[in-house]
Amino acid sequence: YPLVWLIGASFKPNAEIFASPGFYPDSPTLSGYVKGWQTSTPYTFGRFFLNSFLIILPKMIGTAISCTLVAYGFARFDFPLKKLFFSSVIAILVLPNVVTRIPQYILFRDLGWLDSYLPLWVPSALAGDAFFVFMLVQFLRGIPGDMEEAARVDGANSMQTLIYIVVPMLAPALVSVCLFQFMWTMNDFLGPLIYLSSVDKYPVSLALKLSIDTTEAFDWNQILAMSTLALAPALIVLIGRASCRERV
Helix, strand or coil: CHHHHHHHHCCCCHHHCCCCCCCCCCCCCCHHHHHHHHCCCCCCHHHHHHHHHHHHHHHHHHHHHHHHHHHHHHHHCCCCCHHHHHHHHHHHHCCCHHHHHHHHHHHHHHHCCCCCCHHHHHHHHCCCCHHHHHHHHHHHHCCCCHHHHHHHHCCCCHHHHHHHHHHHHHHHHHHHHHHHHHHHHHHCCHHHHHHCCCHHHCCHHHHHHHCCCCCCCCCHHHHHHHHHHHHHHHHHHHHHHHHHHHHC
16 A cells, blocks of 8 residues: 555645645646756756666666676585585675674775775676575575586587586576566665665655755655656566566
């Protein structure tokens, strides 16, 4: 019901939002969408949506590639200190993100990466998301290695085996990885808030905060309208994922 109310309230005049708890607006209007899209900055909400996808797409691609490589190494190869490294991955899973914020900020500041998307991209491209590594390792352990051994007998090296044999079997898990990364990045507020200082680089999560000024006269219909649009990509992805699963 909160989601249904949000959509209905986005079409209400500002004065009607808290006057009636019902879903249907008495005087429907698109002013919330029109004025909210323009924002109080020199940029429209379209710019902020573009910025969000400029962050999301590289993170999804980097996460899928790097976590697959690392998980394949843990699941299929033996090397010195393997158990220690994998234990470190498990330990990172229980380490709160807030603990690493200050060291990461200092590192990226010294590298000169502040006010850029690099602090948001690079950790994911280096398999910095331990949850996805662990998830793919567990998935790989459930896949028999017979086809991989047959590929090696036919002369395929480890990289060819990974690309042509393992990755197609990992497709369901990789879709889940991309889906989770999409939703987490779309909803991320603290990361962009810490590393980005230029308004023209803000994602949707920070742009919504700009809609709420320091006065008491919030234009709630504009905020709710833009919140509805911000939720739309995640809802589309979830519905598309559910449809694919039903077909399978």
